[in-house]
Amino acid sequence: xxxxxxxxxxxxxxxxxxxxxxxxxxxxxxxxxxxxxxxxxxxxxxxxxxxxxxxxxxxxxxxxxxxxxxxxxxxxxxxxxxxxxxxxxxxxxxxxxxxxxxxxxxxxxxxx
Amino acid sequence: xxxxxxxxxxxxxxxxxxxxxxxxxxxxxxxxxxxxxxxxxxxxxxxxxxxxxxxxxxxxxxxxxxxxxxxxxxxxxxxxxxxxxxxxxxxxxxxxxxxxxxxxxxxxxxx
Numbered sequence: 001x002x003x004x005x006x007x008x009x010x011x012x013x014x015x016x017x018x019x020x021x022x023x024x025x026x027x028x029x030x031x032x033x034x035x036x037x038x039x040x041x042x043x044x045x046x047x048x049x050x051x052x053x054x055x056x057x058x059x060x061x062x063x064x065x066x067x068x069x070x071x072x073x074x075x076x077x078x079x080x081x082x083x084x085x086x087x088x089x090x091x092x093x094x095x096x097x098x099x100x101x102x103x104x105x106x107x108x109x110x111x112x
Numbered sequence: 113x114x115x116x117x118x119x120x121x122x123x124x125x126x127x128x129x130x131x132x133x134x135x136x137x138x139x140x141x142x143x144x145x146x147x148x149x150x151x152x153x154x155x156x157x158x159x160x161x162x163x164x165x166x167x168x169x170x171x172x173x174x175x176x177x178x179x180x181x182x183x184x185x186x187x188x189x190x191x192x193x194x195x196x197x198x199x200x201x202x203x204x205x206x207x208x209x210x211x212x213x214x215x216x217x218x219x220x221x222x223x
Contacts, residue, residue: 041215041216042216045210045211091156093211099161100144100158100206101206102158103148104155105155106155
């Protein structure tokens, strides 16, 4: 079975620019997560979707971050404008009900 | 508040020695419990999981973990560490699809 696909793998942008990440979850997985992993820390949940509805976005900085999951499949995460502290790896994961989450390889964002 | 604690930021063990990584959680009810491993530049790979039943669970790569309800712990163990086990290890808990991670323990393996 195909895994969680993310693109791009790497992105370097200047502060105040915008950036978008894309995620294609495992087929049939209703739950999709976006995590932010800052170097040396554990993944922090940004937003969780159940199908195309938001379950939890309490830790999403909504003044600059947005995410959508159209048609309950693919998802995009956007940052606009980016700050230096947004430099991190952005991980997408999907799961079937409350079983384990399957992770993509992540997008490493560097803001300079 | 719900939380996951991994008390050890960094552990160094000799190759062939035994390993135990600690994980404690604070949740209202017994959540689902997981251990993930992350090698440099890679995503997270599931080592093992506990949902219910036998409190000692076996995972991949020779790892096992024991759930202790009285201590709210889910410690990861391996009897003999290999150099390839050097990585970052994350404990995670899930309750109603809300998956949270600990800060991780970095494992260094000495030759």
